[in-house]
Amino acid sequence: MEILLVAEGTYPHVRGGVSVWCDQMIRGLRGHRFHVVALTATGREPAVYERPQNVVSVRSLPIWTMRRPAPQRRIARRPDPSAAIALLDATLSHAPEASEQFESALFELFFQARRLTDLGEVLRTDTMAKALATFWHRFHDGAPDLRLADALAALDLIEHALRPLAFQPPDADVTHTVSNGLAALVGLAAKWTHGTPLIIAEHGVYLRERYLALGSEQLGWPVKSIVAAFTRRLCETGYRNADLITPCNEYNQRWEKRLGADPAKLRTVYNGVDPERFPPAESEPDEPTLVFVGRIDPLKDLHTLLRAFALVLEELPAARLRLFGGAPPGGEWYLEECLALVKQLGIERAVVFEGPSSAVSEAYAAGQVVVLSSISEGLPFTVLEAMACGRPNVGTDVGGVGEAIGDTGLVVPPRKPSELAQACLTLLTDHDRRRALGLAARERALELFTITRAVDTFDEIYRTVAMSATYVAPPAKSGAPSQQRPLRTGLAA
Amino acid sequence: MSAPSLLTAPYGMHQPAFATGYSNVRYRPAPPRTGHEYSESLDAVDRLALSLADLCRSAVDPLAIVAGLEAEGYNDRTAWERFGLPDLFALAEELHRRVPRDLDPPHPSPPSAPTGTARAILRGLLFATPSLSAMAFLVADVNGIARVTLAVVQVLAWGYGQGIAHLAYARLNAADRPAARRILRVGTVHALLISVWLLGGMELMLGTPLTALVPAALSLWFSLAAIPALVLGLEFQLAATLGPAVLGAVATASGASADVALVGSQTSTAVAITFMLWITRTEKAAEPEVTQREMRDLVPHALSGLGIGALITVVLAGPITTGHGLVALHAAIMLTLSMGVGEWHARWYQRRVSLLLFTLADPAQFPQPATRLLMLALLRKTATTSALAATAYLLFDRGSPGAFDLYLYTVVLAPGLLAVLFLRGIDAKAALWPIGATLIATVVALPSHDTAILVALAAEFTALVAIRAADATARPWVHL
Numbered sequence: 009m010e011i012l013l014v015a016e017g018t019y020p021h022v023r024g025g026v027s028v029w030c031d032q033m034i035r036g037l038r039g040h041r042f043h044v045v046a047l048t049a050t051g052r053e054p055a056v057y058e059r060p061q062n063v064v065s066v067r068s069l070p071i072w073t074m075r076r077p078a079p080q081r082r083i084a085r086r087p088d089p090s091a092a093i094a095l096l097d098a099t100l101s102h103a104p105e106a107s108e109q110f111e112s113a114l115f116e117l118f119f120q121a122r123r124l125t126d127l128g129e130v131l132r133t134d135t136m137a138k139a140l141a142t143f144w145h146r147f148h149d150g151a152p153d154l155r156l157a158d159a160l161a162a163l164d165l166i167e168h169a170l171r172p173l174a175f176q177p178p179d180a181d182v183t184h185t186v187s188n189g190l191a192a193l194v195g196l197a198a199k200w201t202h203g204t205p206l207i208i209a210e211h212g213v214y215l216r217e218r219y220l221a222l223g224s225e226q227l228g229w230p231v232k233s234i235v236a237a238f239t240r241r242l243c244e245t246g247y248r249n250a251d252l253i254t255p256c257n258e259y260n261q262r263w264e265k266r267l268g269a270d271p272a273k274l275r276t277v278y279n280g281v282d283p284e285r286f287p288p289a290e291s292e293p294d295e296p297t298l299v300f301v302g303r304i305d306p307l308k309d310l311h312t313l314l315r316a317f318a319l320v321l322e323e324l325p326a327a328r329l330r331l332f333g334g335a336p337p338g339g340e341w342y343l344e345e346c347l348a349l350v351k352q353l354g355i356e357r358a359v360v361f362e363g364p365s366s367a368v369s370e371a372y373a374a375g376q377v378v379v380l381s382s383i384s385e386g387l388p389f390t391v392l393e394a395m396a397c398g399r400p401n402v403g404t405d406v407g408g409v410g411e412a413i414g415d416t417g418l419v420v421p422p423r424k425p426s427e428l429a430q431a432c433l434t435l436l437t438d439h440d441r442r443r444a445l446g447l448a449a450r451e452r453a454l455e456l457f458t459i460t461r462a463v464d465t466f467d468e469i470y471r472t473v474a475m476s477a478t479y480v481a482p483p484a485k486s487g488a489p490s491q492q493r494p495l496r497t498g499l500a501a
Numbered sequence: 502m503s504a505p506s507l508l509t510a511p512y513g514m515h516q517p518a519f520a521t522g523y524s525n526v527r528y529r530p531a532p533p534r535t536g537h538e539y540s541e542s543l544d545a546v547d548r549l550a551l552s553l554a555d556l557c558r559s560a561v562d563p564l565a566i567v568a569g570l571e572a573e574g575y576n577d578r579t580a581w582e583r584f585g586l587p588d589l590f591a592l593a594e595e596l597h598r599r600v601p602r603d604l605d606p607p608h609p610s611p612p613s614a615p616t617g618t619a620r621a622i623l624r625g626l627l628f629a630t631p632s633l634s635a636m637a638f639l640v641a642d643v644n645g646i647a648r649v650t651l652a653v654v655q656v657l658a659w660g661y662g663q664g665i666a667h668l669a670y671a672r673l674n675a676a677d678r679p680a681a682r683r684i685l686r687v688g689t690v691h692a693l694l695i696s697v698w699l700l701g702g703m704e705l706m707l708g709t710p711l712t713a714l715v716p717a718a719l720s721l722w723f724s725l726a727a728i729p730a731l732v733l734g735l736e737f738q739l740a741a742t743l744g745p746a747v748l749g750a751v752a753t754a755s756g757a758s759a760d761v762a763l764v765g766s767q768t769s770t771a772v773a774i775t776f777m778l779w780i781t782r783t784e785k786a787a788e789p790e791v792t793q794r795e796m797r798d799l800v801p802h803a804l805s806g807l808g809i810g811a812l813i814t815v816v817l818a819g820p821i822t823t824g825h826g827l828v829a830l831h832a833a834i835m836l837t838l839s840m841g842v843g844e845w846h847a848r849w850y851q852r853r854v855s856l857l858l859f860t861l862a863d864p865a866q867f868p869q870p871a872t873r874l875l876m877l878a879l880l881r882k883t884a885t886t887s888a889l890a891a892t893a894y895l896l897f898d899r900g901s902p903g904a905f906d907l908y909l910y911t912v913v914l915a916p917g918l919l920a921v922l923f924l925r926g927i928d929a930k931a932a933l934w935p936i937g938a939t940l941i942a943t944v945v946a947l948p949s950h951d952t953a954i955l956v957a958l959a960a961e962f963t964a965l966v967a968i969r970a971a972d973a974t975a976r977p978w979v980h981l
């Protein structure tokens with residue numbers, strides 16, 4: 009089968025969990041041919057993953073270039089602003105039908121972007137700035153007028169976000185997007201062009217992460233509000249049009265259902281690790297040692313881990329904490345904060361920041377217990393890898409961590425150093441229980457969290473979705489092509 | 502495991518001028534109370550709202566609070582166990598309901614502080630060093646062909662610098678600083694090598710005396726080496742590299758040998774080149790890919806830079822042939838100073854326009870005051886250039902034949918140069934034909950030695966680019 013794999017800001021240009029997953033999928037699904045579309049910032053990002061043989065093409069779709077994508081066949085007529093106005097109306101409206109109206113407007117804009125004009129000509133106008141201000145006033149009762157700077161900033165962000173609509177997608181059997189949001193726009197373009205069924209995989213929750221990112225953006229509150237509303241409508245449209253949504257854990261389904269995903273279309277597919285790369289750790293270190301493997305990042309809440317370890321040391325003076333992983337570029341400040349906290353707690357002699365490790369399985373083997381103190385996670389590879397190595401986890405109850413660990417480790421509330429410390433002490437001091445949990449973890453990993461299992465699941469999903477997907481175009485207004493599209497009925501298409 | 506998004510620009514792509522007054526929103530938990538009474542009378546949700554007041558009052562909707570709560574480690578279980586609510590969504594809605602947002606009309610927040618005046622003026626001065634140095638060596642006693650060739654080399658270097666700077670700025674706007682540094686390094690080193698080749702060729706073919714060639718080469722190399730520092734915002738450090746040259750000049754002026762000034766210049770140039778190599782170093786030596794599209798995009802910038810350089814050089818160099826070299830040099834120094842001040846005027850204009858955008862709600866109300874601001878900026882530039890020209894004329898060249906017209910030419914040309922700066926920021930192509938047409942007309946008129954015609958052409962140039970700039974800046978969002 010021909011698979012259109014769409015990733016935003018990850019594979020094949022950026023290393024990370026999602027990119028690892030993409031690489032695993034492509035290499036594992038050797039019987040399928042992949043067309044990779046990478047949404048990038050500038051289009052100049054170098055690939056950091058070697059291209060597997062079953063990747064037919066890699067296309068970069070830059071979002072932040074100065075020059076906008078041109079329509080493939082420009083028809084000489086003045087840009088019609090009605091669809092863009094309807095999109096802004098539906099973005100800000102609280103009406104129950106607004107989400108469907110957004111989808112309809114998006115479809116009209118898709119048609120315009122492909123055939124008529126570049127959407128920048130439509131969106132960067134006085135008319136649109138006035139329309140946005142009008143809708144803002146209408147739907148934000150009592151709010152001050154939307155200032156021109158905010159309106160233009162919001163329109164600018166929306167224009168960039170809509171650029172994937174102009175993309176001419178290849179005629180694949182299935183579109184598989186690695187997230188909702190902008191990647192789903194490519195999936196929608198493929199669906200509206202060829203009737204290609206759409207699978208949306210989610211490792212985190214796109215909208216949740218955008219809310220968190222917007223919080224730290226240097227944008228005014230009205231701009232954040234408009235962009236968040238736009239993203240929400242976009243995600244709703246993605247979920248509604250997806251033939252299948254595959255979150256990587258059950259917990260994330262709460263968001264997806266909240267945003268209108270049909271529960272019948274939700275199917276959790278766990279990430280997997282290669283058991284051969286993560287063999288059972290043969291022996292334990294002499295000293296009682298806790299291991300952390302991951303980015304040195306605020307989301308990992310290492311402050312809680314360090315405070316918990318200080319409590320562990322009070323009970324178990326011989327204990328050690330080894331942290332494997334580096335700070336991402338721009339995040340070095342957090343490592344410095346952690347080092348300062350280590351000094352403040354007086355635990356320098358027992359804590360080692362090891363930096364990034366190329367032999368990750370050896371990192372897990374360096375301790376008796378693997379600890380994850382995160383405040384936000386999807387289904388972290390570090391937990392699965394530790395399990396494959398036969399090491400019990402102590403993790404925080406966030407995202408899919410509890411689901412992954414099951415009864416093979418201990419799960420504690422996040423941001424609770426004393427409870428985290430107690431769980432660590434329990435496993436460090438109870439040798440029999442620790443070893444039993446380690447064996448159970450390995451068994452659970454082999455049963456639920458292997459690459460083979462994940463790959464086989466998607467192989468089956470591709471075939472099922474391609475065979476059974478039906479397609480109904482959204483209601484369109486003037487200028488758009490016929491609403492009735494041929495149904496794609498399977499591999500023969 | 503979570504993926505980055507491209508929905509908001511990579512860091513650094515947006516001007517940080519979007520801060521608004523909405524951060525005035527305040528959490529208002531009914532009547533203010535303190536101490537024991539306060540904590541007892543609040544229920545668990547109120548206490549949570551207090552502890553997460555920043556999150557709640559700045560949230561754009563309840564889902565933003567859910568995202569924030571999850572990032573703080575809350576989940577459905579804690580929502581139920583601690584707050585008696587079915588899930589996190591219900592808890593977030595309750596928080597959103599209890600914490601009001603203050604919707605008082607916000608005061609327009611000024612955009613982030615613009616570059617300081619001193620930096621702006623210094624930047625302008627350093628940016629204009631090519632014209633200054635060009636004039637400096639053009640008064641030297643060299644033959645006509647060598648002089649023209651030196652001028653051409655200098656102007657080409659200026660245009661080339663504009664192109665390189667445009668490419669590097671594009672990378673900086675895409676938050677790709679390493680690539681910007683690499684482009685600046687490769688571009689500047691190539692330019693230096695080409696200039697060595699050209700100047701060496703001149704020496705061999707035209708027999709240009711070393712007394713003219715060496716200062717020319719030094720000033721040219723300094724100009725080229727300055728480009729990366731200017732693009733990367735290291736004006737003060739770049740200015741410091743001029744220290745040895747200044748010291749040498751002072752020593753020579755105080756009676757020391759002229760060689761001291763030459764050694765000072767050589768040292769400054771060497772330090773500037775070393776500084777350029779230092780600030781453009783990158784960890785990875787990978788060549789940044791420059792696409793054909795980018796090359797096409799930079800052409801208008803390079804051409805307009807080339808045209809402006811030629812326009813200034815050809816006129817101010819012209820009188821040298823008629824024996825007014827020193828007057829031309831003074832006028833060039835004056836114009837250079839005015840370009841520094843022009844950078845300050847440009848900052849003033851940008852700040853005022855930003856404030857306008859943050860004040861108005863209706864786009865139809867923008868063009869008129871924006872055009873007024875543009876005209877005011879050009880008038881300010883005219884006024885400051887006039888003051889500088891008058892001072893230079895009275896101090897150095899009163900009574901010199903042709904001096905008045907030459908100074909008048911620079912005064913009339915100066916606001917046009919500022920208008921080009923505004924125009925290029927929005928529509929680089931729009932600046933090309935006024936520059937090209939004026940340059941051709943000027944070259945044609947030059948042999949007549951009729952300075953009145955040159956002044957008229959400068960006035961026409963200024964008027965043309967001002968009209969175009971007014972059109973582009975009246976609704977800049979349409980062009981970008």
